[in-house]
Amino acid sequence: MSSRITKAVIPAAGLGTRFLPATKAIPKEMLPVVDRPAIQYVVEEAVEAGLSDVLMITGRNKTTLENHFDRVAEIEALLEARGETEKLDRVRAATNLADVHYLRQGDPLGLGHAVLRAHQHVGDEAFAVLLGDDIMAGGGSLLSRMIEVHEATGASVVALQEVDPAMISSYGVAAYDASSSVEDGVPGAGPDTIQITGLVEKPALEDAPSNYAVIGRYLLRPEVFGVLEQTKPGAGGEIQLTDALQVLAANREELGGVVGVVYRERRFDTGNKLDYIKAIVELAVDDPKLGPALGPWLKQFAASIAE
Ligand code: UTP
Numbered sequence: 001m002s003s004r005i006t007k008a009v010i011p012a013a014g015l016g017t018r019f020l021p022a023t024k025a026i027p028k029e030m031l032p033v034v035d036r037p038a039i040q041y042v043v044e045e046a047v048e049a050g051l052s053d054v055l056m057i058t059g060r061n062k063t064t065l066e067n068h069f070d071r072v073a074e075i076e077a078l079l080e081a082r083g084e085t086e087k088l089d090r091v092r093a094a095t096n097l098a099d100v101h102y103l104r105q106g107d108p109l110g111l112g113h114a115v116l117r118a119h120q121h122v123g124d125e126a127f128a129v130l131l132g133d134d135i136m137a138g139g140g141s142l143l144s145r146m147i148e149v150h151e152a153t154g155a156s157v158v159a160l161q162e163v164d165p166a167m168i169s170s171y172g173v174a175a176y177d178a179s180s181s182v183e184d185g186v187p188g189a190g191p192d193t194i195q196i197t198g199l200v201e202k203p204a205l206e207d208a209p210s211n212y213a214v215i216g217r218y219l220l221r222p223e224v225f226g227v228l229e230q231t232k233p234g235a236g237g238e239i240q241l242t243d244a245l246q247v248l249a250a251n252r253e254e255l256g257g258v259v260g261v262v263y264r265e266r267r268f269d270t271g272n273k274l275d276y277i278k279a280i281v282e283l284a285v286d287d288p289k290l291g292p293a294l295g296p297w298l299k300q301f302a303a304s305i306a307e
Helices: 038-048 062-068 073-082 085-096 111-116 141-153 165-170 223-230 241-250 273-286 291-305
Strands: 007-012 053-058 099-104 127-130 134-136 156-162 172-176 193-201 212-220 258-262 267-269
Touching (some): 038 053, 038 062, 038 127, 038 134, 038 141, 053 062, 111 223, 111 241, 127 141, 172 241, 212 241, 212 258, 241 258
Parallel strands (some): 007 053, 156 258
Antiparallel strands (some): 127 212, 156 212, 172 193, 172 212, 193 258
């Protein structure tokens, strides 16, 4: 019923308007988080979950992305000559990480449109989609769990996080079978899963079917391509992946349905300024080299601004 997943698609063609003017000349996915661009964390996560064939859907500033995952012979030669092996290893790590392919989206007509562009590369297999601006603190653990759930159920799988009701209208939101609970889980898939019955993109608080928001990780059955071809522009005039997922969820018999995996670790939506800053601070505190100096300074600083 399920197929083995080998490919990851990373859409990185959005206009990143919330970060202007920083994103005038570089994609938001290339903004640095501590010592790496956000998208490198995402590629590392895909590789950790066993997916090393990566297709990036790129937009107008694609060269910076391509250069980042390519070799830069002059830098390598210079570091080698200086004997700076640690820096050299870090530079090479980005290059040797995965087998990265690139495809232009053309017009940024929405996330659903970006995913549809992957059809030819992916073919008739299930595949993963990782949003290039979403960082999971747990690395590849979420994606590995989603692959397990896909293998057990044959369904498409989305990652969910419980969000503050005040924030719900920024997300795609899941409706689920009220007779089931996350603790019971979907039969065969175990706890932390729910059977999704429908999805709504950016609902008003009073229309939100739950407070489970879809976050930037998906495992999709290839039937999604046929559905996306028929999907008309939705919220914001964009072709929404959520609208295609709604069709998959509503047609469990023919299209396999959609199961949600609830993620409870930290996640950073680096496409949003506040979360981007939190990502840098939290990941720097976790860093064994920066943390010991940053932590005490941060406490002092926090005390200085406390009322
Ligand atoms: P966002 O809605 O967060 O990206 O899309 P955006 O449109 O660039 O953001 P703002 O609001 O203008 O700041 C979520 C993900 O989908 C990709 C983005 O690059 C991001 O990773 N995306 C979005 C595409 O690849 N193509 C699109 O047409 C839209």
